[in-house]
Structure formats: structure tokens, C-alpha cells
Amino acid sequence: xxxxxxxxxxxxxxxxxxxxxxxxxxxxxxxxxxxxxxxxxxxxxxxxxxxxxxxxxxxxxxxxxxxxxxxxxxxxxxxxxxxxxxxxx
Amino acid sequence: xxxxxxxxxxxxxxxxxxxxxxxxxxxxxxxxxxxxxxxxxxxxxxxxxxxxxxxxxxxxxxxxxxxxxxxxxxxxxxxxxxxxxxxxxxxxxxxxxxxxxxxxxxxxxxxxxxxxxxxxxxxxxxxxxxxxxxxxxxxxxxxxxxxxxxxxxxxxxxxxxxxxxxxxxxxxxxxxxxxxxxxxxxxxxxxxx
Numbered sequence: 231x232x233x234x235x236x237x238x239x240x241x242x243x244x245x246x247x248x249x250x251x252x253x254x255x256x257x258x259x260x261x262x263x264x265x266x267x268x269x270x271x272x273x274x275x276x277x278x279x280x281x282x283x284x285x286x287x288x289x290x291x292x293x294x295x296x297x298x299x300x301x302x303x304x305x306x307x308x309x310x311x312x313x314x315x316x317x318x319x
Numbered sequence: 320x321x322x323x324x325x326x327x328x329x330x331x332x333x334x335x336x337x338x339x340x341x342x343x344x345x346x347x348x349x350x351x352x353x354x355x356x357x358x359x360x361x362x363x364x365x366x367x368x369x370x371x372x373x374x375x376x377x378x379x380x381x382x383x384x385x386x387x388x389x390x391x392x393x394x395x396x397x398x399x400x401x402x403x404x405x406x407x408x409x410x411x412x413x414x415x416x417x418x419x420x421x422x423x424x425x426x427x428x429x430x431x432x433x434x435x436x437x438x439x440x441x442x443x444x445x446x447x448x449x450x451x452x453x454x455x456x457x458x459x460x461x462x463x464x465x466x467x468x469x470x471x472x473x474x475x476x477x478x479x480x481x482x483x484x485x486x487x488x489x490x491x492x493x494x495x496x497x498x499x500x501x502x503x504x505x506x507x508x509x510x511x512x
Contacts, residue, residue, distance in 0.1 A: 276356065284455060307371050
């Protein structure tokens with residue numbers, strides 16, 4: 231299943247906002263099977279900072295492991311933030 | 320007065336004084352950050368450069384709130400001001416909180432200097448809010464700015480100094496900041512190409 235991150239806002243920077251987004255996601259994320267990938271689509275997001283990304287992606291990966299995938303993006307703030315998250319994971 | 324010096328004096332003064340540049344809450348900071356991003360793009364800074372500068376500013380500004388809840392010395396919040404001159408933008412963010420050394424001492428009690436605390440804060444994934452898994456924000460700021468000839472960061476906390484990027488070195492040598500503050504002071508200089 232694909233999650234459109236832009237639905238949480240265009241400028242995503244703080245940890246409290248990321249945590250809130252994760253809690254909302256958790257309540258409606260219902261993969262059809264135990265193997266179905268969860269694809270995070272950042273298109274339409276203007277600014278992403280690692281604190282917001284860490285709250286969402288870190289928590290999702292704790293729950294769903296490697297099934298959580300980030301779709302490619304050409305937004306530099308998305309690219310650099312995801313790079314830091316991956317290095318730290 | 321030069322806005323940079325006005326901010327530095329607010330950060331390093333004995334008593335904090337109210338000022339329109341202060342964001343007393345995180346929501347206010349977020350609203351001004353959104354405005355900054357839209358202004359940068361409206362003034363022909365590429366979306367890519369504007370996004371990175373906004374992300375860097377967001378990390379620094381949110382740190383002021385993340386690490387000082389319940390620890391403010393007098394005024395809550397952070398001073399946040401930006402100015403765009405041609406294609407060069409400078410941003411100042413400062414707080415009157417506990418500072419980096421005091422925050423990191425909770426997890427590294429052997430730390431003994433502001434300088435050592437800054438070096439660790441920018442290089443290691445570590446946070447004074449242990450056991451929460453945090454501490455990648457300043458690493459991100461460093462990685463985006465470091466080695467880039469058109470970006471710079473000057474950061475102060477207590478007696479400690481850190482500067483990254485060519486413009487960070489230049490900012491340190493040009494500015495006449497004197498006196499020390501206990502919280503944090505950041506100057507980001509960004510020349511969009």
C-alpha cells in the first residue's frame with residue numbers, strides 16, 4: 231500500500247508533528263497481507279527534515295521492518311533527510 | 320542596530336527581554352518557518368535550495384524547544400529572524416535555555432567543556448533526551464553545510480564555537496560577537512546559486 235506523505239503537510243520538520251503523523255498512520259494503516267510493502271510517497275512534500283522523518287519512518291520500521299520503503303524523490307531535503315535516517319538506522 | 324548583533328545581545332544578556340522576533344511557542348516558529356520558505360521561493364530562490372535551508376533552519380529552531388522544555392532561564396522560545404539580500408540569505412536563531420553542555424551532561428556526565436559538548440553534538444548521534452532515540456538533527460545540519468562554499472553555519476553555546484562551510488568561517492572572522500551566552504546562538508548564511 232502507498233502512503234501519500236503530502237497529506238500530512240508540505241513542510242514537515244518537527245518531532246511532535248512527526249509523532250502525531252505516525253499515530254494517525256498507525257490507526258488507519260491496514261496492509262492486506264503480512265508481506266505487503268508499505269511505500270512512503272514524498273511527492274508534493276516541499277520540505278522534509280530528519281526529525282519528522284525519524285519519528286515516522288523509525289516507528290514504522292519498528293513495527294513493519296523492511297516492508298517500509300521510501301519512494302525515490304528529487305526533493306533535496308527529502309534525499310538528505312532520508313540519507314541521515316538510513317545512516318543512523 | 321544590526322539585527323545580528325541585536326540577536327546576539329539578546330542571547331548573551333543577563334536578562335532576556337521581550338522582542339517581536341521571539342517565537343514563544345513551537346507553533347509560532349513553524350508558522351514563521353513556512354513564511355520564510357514561501358518568501359524564498361517567491362523571490363526566485365530555487366525550490367531545492369529553499370527546501371534545504373528551511374530544513375536546516377527547522378532542525379536548529381526545533382532543537383531550541385526540544386531541549387529546553389522546563390529548562391528556560393527566563394524567556395520561553397527562540398529568536399528567529401531571516402533576511403534575504405539578493406541571492407544570499409542569513410538566518411539567526413537563538414535561545415535562552417540551558418545550552419548544549421548542560422543538556423548533554425545528562426547522558427555524558429564526564430563532559431567538562433562547552434567546546435567538547437559542541438564537537439560531540441555535531442558529530443555523534445547523541446541527545447540529552449535519552450532514552451529517546453534522537454540526535455541526528457545537528458548531524459544533518461553539518462552534512463548539508465560542511466564543505467560547501469556557498470553555505471555556512473556559525474554556532475555558539477557558552478564558551479564553545481563551531482563553524483561549518485566556507486561562509487561559516489567568514490562569519491566567525493567578520494562578526495564582532497563578544498560575551499558569551501548560556502543557551503544557543505546560530506547564524507546560517509546561505510548563498511543560493
